[in-house]
Amino acid sequence: MPPETTRKESKSNSLCFCSSRQLNSCRRHWRESAGLIANGATGVLARRAPGPPPRAKIRDYNGFSSYAVMGSMLSPTRIMLVAGTSFLLLGTYLCHAQQANDAPQAAAEAVSTHIGKGYDALKLDRYDEAITEFRAALAMDPSLVLRARFPLAVALFEAHKNDEARQEFDEVRRAVGEHPNVTYYLGRLDLESLNYASAIKNLNKAVLKPPFPDTAYYLGYAYFKQGDLPNAEKWLKEAARLTPRDSRIPYQLGFIYRKQGHEDKAKQSMALAQQLKQKESEESQIKTECGEKLQQGPREAARAICDRLYDPDNPEKLTSLGMLYGQHGDLEAALKPLRRAAELSPQAPQMQYNLALTYFQLNQFENARKPLEPAVKRWPDVFQLNALYGAVLMKLGDLQPAYETLRHARELNPEDQPTAEMLYATTMDLAHKDELSQQYSESLRYLEEAAKLKPQDPEPHRRMAQIYSLTGHPAEAKSEQEMAEQLAKNSG
Numbered sequence: 315m316p317p318e319t320t321r322k323e324s325k326s327n328s329l330c331f332c333s334s335r336q337l338n339s340c341r342r343h344w345r346e347s348a349g350l351i352a353n354g355a356t357g358v359l360a361r362r363a364p365g366p367p368p369r370a371k372i373r374d375y376n377g378f379s380s381y382a383v384m385g386s387m388l389s390p391t392r393i394m395l396v397a398g399t400s401f402l403l404l405g406t407y408l409c410h411a412q413q414a415n416d417a418p419q420a421a422a423e424a425v426s427t428h429i430g431k432g433y434d435a436l437k438l439d440r441y442d443e444a445i446t447e448f449r450a451a452l453a454m455d456p457s458l459v460l461r462a463r464f465p466l467a468v469a470l471f472e473a474h475k476n477d478e479a480r481q482e483f484d485e486v487r488r489a490v491g492e493h494p495n496v497t498y499y500l501g502r503l504d505l506e507s508l509n510y511a512s513a514i515k516n517l518n519k520a521v522l523k524p525p526f527p528d529t530a531y532y533l534g535y536a537y538f539k540q541g542d543l544p545n546a547e548k549w550l551k552e553a554a555r556l557t558p559r560d561s562r563i564p565y566q567l568g569f570i571y572r573k574q575g576h577e578d579k580a581k582q583s584m585a586l587a588q589q590l591k592q593k594e595s596e597e598s599q600i601k602t603e604c605g606e607k608l609q610q611g612p613r614e615a616a617r618a619i620c621d622r623l624y625d626p627d628n629p630e631k632l633t634s635l636g637m638l639y640g641q642h643g644d645l646e647a648a649l650k651p652l653r654r655a656a657e658l659s660p661q662a663p664q665m666q667y668n669l670a671l672t673y674f675q676l677n678q679f680e681n682a683r684k685p686l687e688p689a690v691k692r693w694p695d696v697f698q699l700n701a702l703y704g705a706v707l708m709k710l711g712d713l714q715p716a717y718e719t720l721r722h723a724r725e726l727n728p729e730d731q732p733t734a735e736m737l738y739a740t741t742m743d744l745a746h747k748d749e750l751s752q753q754y755s756e757s758l759r760y761l762e763e764a765a766k767l768k769p770q771d772p773e774p775h776r777r778m779a780q781i782y783s784l785t786g787h788p789a790e791a792k793s794e795q796e797m798a799e800q801l802a803k804n805s806g
Contacts, residue, residue: 430726608642
């Protein structure tokens, strides 16, 4: 694999992409998360000759880890794109076909639970756990090519189980064809196995619609290892155009120029790589100073320093700046960079989520809805998007869509207590609304569901007793009233 640099490891702060047990804490606590922003700007330029080193596992200060192979890992952005495979890969056609099966509701919910847990594990680099969950989903429904088999293949790739990963990617390719997201990973596997001719073939297919910014870089590297220096130079220059601040690209170009006998160009390219590395170091220092000023106050003085990090054309840096503001409670200042990042990256769910969560924290719920609504449609299996969207709809008083969204979020992660609490409250509100409009059967249905969500709460049973009494069902009313009294006694 490409040897020229170690992947840049993010030290920037980000809005937390809530895992289970974190939805409420996300509203008040900002932390670095492996599931939100693309790699940050700090990095180390390795000085070693070309050769395929083993992957290096990098663990950052917050306990999250990423696997790096000379500049590429399953980046946080990539994790989120994997989480939205069913829409990102091929649009809605195949996904709708998969969701339209006749499996019993309980089985369908179990499948969604395994998928949701798989994505959460993938986000936290718990690859073996992700593999187990996605395989469990596929055992129940083998047709889930996009929702489960593709992320399973990615998890296997990140767990270094290359033979198994290739087998799963080949299965996906047989089902969906030569899609760039699939051929990208097959090309990466080819590089791992030193099959450069096959890597070139696969990455040339992927680069037609690059799924990740480093696609051109890996294609250039494959050509370099194959000895095709003109094409290596071509694609590394394209990589530099796409990610001009990536110091590993001019470093690699320096090797090419040296092999071509262009020593002056090689020195210039190596010097540029060093300059970019130095700039990354300087930006890291500004981030440190920014954080210190935000901690100490006043905010205006801090913003004067922090805004030096504002890059209107770099969504990752904008996100990093927004997270830095957010970590220190300056939500108003966070809006500008996060809004711009979302504009630059409309296809990146983590950018839309960060912006929506900031609006949510500022109680601007209608503004929070705007980026979330399309994101949830495009990435329906991401628990955190559904949980936040449900919370926003709940705050807006849109009870029915809030109920449906929170119900799906709970299917994805039934262990998340904040989601269960929100779903319970919304279900009780819908029951009350139907009771007022004398839709008693619907009200009872909601109350029965609420009782299952909170089996120790007497309130659903009290209200069911009232409805049964109003509708002339004294036996049922008595039974529910006795249940309510018993639960109240137990809780007292």
